[in-house]
Amino acid sequence: MAMLGKFDVREDPEQKAKCDETMELLLAAGYFRVRIKGLSDFDKVVGGLAWSIQACNFAVDIDVLYQENAILGQKIALTERIVLVLSRMKCSHAIEPHQIQGGDFIHIFPVVQWLVKRVFERRAEIGDFNRAYALNQYDKQFGELIDETKLTSFKENVEDIRIRHRPKRRYRCLDSKKKRLNNIDERRKRIHSTLVEFGQMHQLLDTSAGNEKPQQEVDALIKNMVDEKSKIATQIVNSLVNQQQDTLRGIIEDFEEKVNKKKKIIKEEGR
Known part of the structure; x- marks a missing residue:
């Protein structure tokens, strides 16, 4: 009777650790x-590599589609195609098909790590593009996005400009004179100065029959203001006339000087 031998199958702890890290990474x-x-670990690795290559969206004319119900020969052929695609993607880690088939996770892990990094980079690019495209479509449909803080600042700026450039009175009544507005004469003067401020000359009529003195004062005030304006206009005209006289005087002097020179030349030629 033959004795049945017992075999102790031991796993490499380093390979086991790299296998677990590879699965966690995928x-x-x-x-x-x-x-x-x-x-099996082989199916998980081959499927993960094929999925990572497709997620990178790398343009390649090699079929790396993983099929779960494929036979062993088809899976081995798929590993060869995966290695070929990795070389075209310029993977920084070299790997052979037999290393994938034999479960050499010490060499598989760096390749998976490099592929997963490319997957995350590709996702970030696609995410930024999709976000920009969505914002562009939203702006076309609903207009530009205006933040509430910006809208508040716009309102504050408009109000500030409105206050800064509001109309300013030139003939404003002093605060010391406002206390005397109880007098009817002062009120009439205030009304008249306000009308003059807006360029209107109105003669205020007194409704009371016997009160001619306030009307005379108002007329005198109007006359004084008109005289002041006429004086200013006269001064401007006089200054312009004086300037013209100076110019004409200079022209006449130049002309006389030229005539005298001409006479001297004629006398010298006659001699």
């Missing part, structure tokens, strides 16, 4: 099929 990237307990 899971973090989004390949959730590594959680299926019925799949």
